[in-house]
Amino acid sequence: MTAATESTPSTHSFLLRDGLQSLIDELSGDGFTVIGPTIDQGAIIFAEIESVDDLPRGWTDQQQPGEYRLERRDDDAYFGYVVGPHSWKRYLFPPLTTVATADRTDNGWDLKTPDEPAPRYAFLGVRACEIAAIKIQDRVFTGGAYVDPIYQKRREAAFIVAVNCTTAAPTCFCTSMNTGPRCKSGFDIALTEIADGFIVEASSDAGEELLGRLPVTPAADDQLDHGERARQQAVDQIQRTLNTDGIRDLLLDNLEHPQWEDVAKRCLSCTNCTMVCPTCFCSTVSEVSDLTGDHVERQRQWDSCFNIDFSYMNGGIVRSNVRSRFRQWLTHKLASWQDQFESSGCVGCGRCITWCPVGIDLTAEVATIRNVPNRALAATSEQEGTP
Amino acid sequence: MSTRARHEQTQSSTRPKLAVVKFASCDGCQLSLLDCEDDLLAVAGVVDIAYFLEATSRIVPGPYDVALVEGSITTAHDAQRIQDIRQQSKFLITIGACATAGGIQSLKNWADHEEFMRVVYAHPEFISTLATSTPIADHVEVDFELRGCPINRHQLVEVIAALVAGRKPRTRTHSVCLDCKRRGTVCVEVAQGIPCLGPITQTGCGAICPAYDRGCYGCFGPAAQPNCNSLTDHYESTGSTREQLVPLLRNFNAAAPEFQAASDRLEVNSGTEAQS
Numbered sequence: 001m002t003a004a005t006e007s008t009p010s011t012h013s014f015l016l017r018d019g020l021q022s023l024i025d026e027l028s029g030d031g032f033t034v035i036g037p038t039i040d041q042g043a044i045i046f047a048e049i050e051s052v053d054d055l056p057r058g059w060t061d062q063q064q065p066g067e068y069r070l071e072r073r074d075d076d077a078y079f080g081y082v083v084g085p086h087s088w089k090r091y092l093f094p095p096l097t098t099v100a101t102a103d104r105t106d107n108g109w110d111l112k113t114p115d116e117p118a119p120r121y122a123f124l125g126v127r128a129c130e131i132a133a134i135k136i137q138d139r140v141f142t143g144g145a146y147v148d149p150i151y152q153k154r155r156e157a158a159f160i161v162a163v164n165c166t167t168a169a170p171t172c173f174c175t176s177m178n179t180g181p182r183c184k185s186g187f188d189i190a191l192t193e194i195a196d197g198f199i200v201e202a203s204s205d206a207g208e209e210l211l212g213r214l215p216v217t218p219a220a221d222d223q224l225d226h227g228e229r230a231r232q233q234a235v236d237q238i239q240r241t242l243n244t245d246g247i248r249d250l251l252l253d254n255l256e257h258p259q260w261e262d263v264a265k266r267c268l269s270c271t272n273c274t275m276v277c278p279t280c281f282c283s284t285v286s287e288v289s290d291l292t293g294d295h296v297e298r299q300r301q302w303d304s305c306f307n308i309d310f311s312y313m314n315g316g317i318v319r320s321n322v323r324s325r326f327r328q329w330l331t332h333k334l335a336s337w338q339d340q341f342e343s344s345g346c347v348g349c350g351r352c353i354t355w356c357p358v359g360i361d362l363t364a365e366v367a368t369i370r371n372v373p374n375r376a377l378a379a380t381s382e383q384e385g386t387p
Numbered sequence: 388m389s390t391r392a393r394h395e396q397t398q399s400s401t402r403p404k405l406a407v408v409k410f411a412s413c414d415g416c417q418l419s420l421l422d423c424e425d426d427l428l429a430v431a432g433v434v435d436i437a438y439f440l441e442a443t444s445r446i447v448p449g450p451y452d453v454a455l456v457e458g459s460i461t462t463a464h465d466a467q468r469i470q471d472i473r474q475q476s477k478f479l480i481t482i483g484a485c486a487t488a489g490g491i492q493s494l495k496n497w498a499d500h501e502e503f504m505r506v507v508y509a510h511p512e513f514i515s516t517l518a519t520s521t522p523i524a525d526h527v528e529v530d531f532e533l534r535g536c537p538i539n540r541h542q543l544v545e546v547i548a549a550l551v552a553g554r555k556p557r558t559r560t561h562s563v564c565l566d567c568k569r570r571g572t573v574c575v576e577v578a579q580g581i582p583c584l585g586p587i588t589q590t591g592c593g594a595i596c597p598a599y600d601r602g603c604y605g606c607f608g609p610a611a612q613p614n615c616n617s618l619t620d621h622y623e624s625t626g627s628t629r630e631q632l633v634p635l636l637r638n639f640n641a642a643a644p645e646f647q648a649a650s651d652r653l654e655v656n657s658g659t660e661a662q663s
Binding site: 040041042043045066067068069070084085086090095096265266267268269270271272275276286289290291292293301302303304306307308309321322354355357358359 | 426429430432433544547548551552557559560561562564565568569570571572573574575576577578579580583585586587600610611612613614617618621
């Protein structure tokens with residue numbers, strides 16, 4: 001049925017709802033810190049999970065551009081939500097890391113690179129779009145000549161428990177980006193939640209091994225049918241689309257389109273879209289010293305192309321207005337990312353739409369440019385100074 | 388020779404002479420310096436605190452290498468005094484929202500201060516005050532402005548460390564939102580509909596209020612290139628009233644130019660609508 005089942009035939013098993021705790025226990029017993037969805041601050045976020053009671057059982061999320069609300073479901077589903085403000089990059093690419101230290105001694109500087117063992121995370125509830133995002137960050141951080149050791153160590157140690165979506169938000173457009181909603185590869189174990197339990201499949205040796213220790217039974221045909229229908233429900237609910245045909249050339253050929261000025265009037269340049277994006281990877285590195293100057297830490301922090309000083313180079317700021325910064329973000333995400341990393345930088349999770357305080361929707365912005373890709377109009381407008 | 392001994396030897400004669408000076412303010416920013424806790428001894432080790440009435444009655448006369456100036460200018464006497472401070476100081480650094488943007492007391496800029504005095508004081512004739520509260524930079528040249536109500540002591544230590552090292556202080560100008568996301572705080576505006584100034588407010592506090600389910604009050608003033616109109620238009624479209632939004636903008640940084648323009652725009656628009 002899928003690439004996963006091809007490599008691991010007859011691995012569709014069934015886990016009763018009551019057996020979910022055993023999955024968490026086995027992972028904890030293996031030394032993993034289990035990170036999963038939980039309710040906090042009015043949202044479903046990621047945090048350390050010890051029990052199924054920590055999961056958002058019976059809750060879902062209602063999402064619109066610029067709006068997110070928790071709502072009760074009419075059932076007790078553990079994974080009946082879509083995606084929240086957190087993404088797994090928080091654990092693989094931490095917001096703040098010390099990458100080097102320097103201490104002054106009588107014989108000069110003592111330079112050190114921290115070499116602590118990476119935390120071993122088991123991610124519980126990874127969606128198909130999020131697996132796609134992790135694969136994109138794998139390419140960014142480990143796929144080129146310069147490998148990021150912090151990301152690499154955390155990534156290699158991680159165990160991924162995927163969960164297939166059975167519902168979708170109005171902000172979802174994974175089907176446009178070919179990233180979901182079905183998890184096809186890139187996980188150790190994948191679950192599909194149905195009324196009385198979970199269809200379970202494994203897609204790695206570690207996943208197979210763990211599956212062997214869970215209280216599962218072979219999945220019956222009617223259970224597989226239920227799983228298929230549940231997954232299809234997510235597909236059917238996806239309304240939003242992004243037409244990606246020739247999108248690279250479309251955007252790069254319309255760098256002077258008046259729509260960039262239009263969106264700049266709305267954009268707050270607040271960085272929220274880039275922070276919630278599961279693929280955005282920009283950071284800043286600064287040397288932080290104590291008052292004596294004897295101890296210095298080189299710290300890496302999440303940063304954003306929406307910050308004015310992010311484009312500071314020798315001599316000045318390159319992208320000095322919101323128009324140029326929004327255009328940089330969107331054209332990188334959807335167009336020049338392809339040149340740089342051989343894929344789109346967008347997985348269609350919709351986070352940037354939901355968590356934009358003013359609800360800017362990249363799919364609508366692209367559609368506007370596609371509908372009137374009028375470079376001549378843009379050039380005329382700019383000459384007249386009325387974008 | 389130990390590191391500490393070397394520092395004491397090399398720095399005792401060259402420690403910058405520091406003055407901490409107060410104008411119209413609540414003293415909270417000066418307290419942030421005293422609140423440096425573990426860093427306070429280190430601060431005292433790298434600078435010579437020559438004038439700091441909040442901390443000590445020991446007064447070393449000027450000139451000073453560095454003046455940390457708290458408070459806004461609200462009297463004719465203070466308008467003259469800041470000129471003296473400027474003349475005596477190599478570097479003049481304002482600390483806090485009052486010194487940098489006029490403070491909460493700049494609300495008088497929108498009102499009749501004579502009326503305020505009549506209401507507040509039994510004998511307003513004893514009060515000698517200007518009609519406005521204005522930032523230090525309106526009166527003298529300022530070398531660096533440290534934002535916040537109150538300032539963040541980590542940023543203050545960074546400024547002092549930069550001074551001692553002879554480099555430019557690193558205080559970023561991005562929005563509070565970035566800090567919320569770094570620390571994992573869920574957006575209170577998107578998830579709870581709370582009007583929050585975070586998207587247009589400069590970083591510095593560590594994004595405290597949203598972590599406690601409150602909207603940002605804008606204590607650190609406008610972020611770089613804040614799009615105040617887009618944010619307030621959005622809040623109006625989602626149910627906030629101008630009666631809520633104008634006081635939100637007219638807070639500790641009411642007279643910061645971008646916040647002032649945004650609140651005035653809302654008020655002017657209200658007036659237009661009322662007439663029509």
